[in-house]
Amino acid sequence: MYAVVAEGLWRFFSDNPVLRGVSLAVEEGGVYGLIGPNGAGKTTMFRILATLLRPSRGTAKVFGKDVVREASDVRRMIAYLPEEAGVYKNLTGRGFLKMVSRVYGLGSSALEQGVTISGLGEDVDRRMGEYSKGMRRRILLAGCLMVKPRLAILDEPTAGLDVEHSVYVRKIISQYAEQGTTFIVSSHNMLEVDYLCDRIALIHRGSIIAEGKPRELTASHNVQNLEELFVKKMGEAP
Numbered sequence: 001m002y003a004v005v006a007e008g009l010w011r012f013f014s015d016n017p018v019l020r021g022v023s024l025a026v027e028e029g030g031v032y033g034l035i036g037p038n039g040a041g042k043t044t045m046f047r048i049l050a051t052l053l054r055p056s057r058g059t060a061k062v063f064g065k066d067v068v069r070e071a072s073d074v075r076r077m078i079a080y081l082p083e084e085a086g087v088y089k090n091l092t093g094r095g096f097l098k099m100v101s102r103v104y105g106l107g108s109s110a111l112e113q114g115v116t117i118s119g120l121g122e123d124v125d126r127r128m129g130e131y132s133k134g135m136r137r138r139i140l141l142a143g144c145l146m147v148k149p150r151l152a153i154l155d156e157p158t159a160g161l162d163v164e165h166s167v168y169v170r171k172i173i174s175q176y177a178e179q180g181t182t183f184i185v186s187s188h189n190m191l192e193v194d195y196l197c198d199r200i201a202l203i204h205r206g207s208i209i210a211e212g213k214p215r216e217l218t219a220s221h222n223v224q225n226l227e228e229l230f231v232k233k234m235g236e237a238p
């Protein structure tokens, strides 16, 4: 079963083609990385998969459900961490997780799990308006994962986090992937991508220019690591 199948996806903003016929198949299980330079189309792709944006052409399916025609079925299976998500300033972290658990009809054990995932300790009872960037990211990630989505779409989950918090978030993602959640993530940190991702797609100007397992891609391109692969492919790209 594929978690995601995209076929010939185009997205225009005005006349500007931001996605140009992207086709992608993400197998269920594991962590799939979408990498590429600023403006390549990663967030646009994620927003389409999360049913927040319609493709101009082509189709995308999440576990067989069409993101346009069956959007509500898709929404029930996914969680989405946007690139720049705000928080409710007057809610505490725990209050936010409670709200999420109510919206999804979850019990108190899910709430406690959310608190644990956040790793915020006593800070979970502080107002989120007082949270640092890393704390905000962690509470939002906890909200995504506590609902046990079949697919978690995480747009730069560790962007701006310090080393310790990044390591923590990566560990949580790996743990949930082992328990069966499929992840599709973006990141500008190639070390992180190498550590986390079973497969990657490299997107450049709205087109996929490389796809596969990190090890196989670096070997076939005769480079040492993903950073070198990235630089090499960008140099070759039109």
Ligand SMILES: Nc1ncnc2c1ncn2[C@@H]1O[C@H](COP(=O)(O)OP(=O)(O)OP(=O)(O)O)[C@@H](O)[C@H]1O
Binding pocket: 013, 018, 036, 037, 038, 039, 040, 041, 042, 043, 044, 045, 083
């Ligand atoms: N709502 C919008 N209106 C107009 N143009 C948009 C809109 N959203 C995105 N774009 C354009 O689409 C292109 C791709 O943007 P996108 O946010 O998908 O890139 P990205 O790969 O996520 O980049 P980054 O690494 O900087 O997050 C950019 O040229 C951007 O200006």
Ligand SMILES: [Mg+2]
Binding pocket: 042, 043, 044, 083, 155
């Ligand atoms: Mg982006």
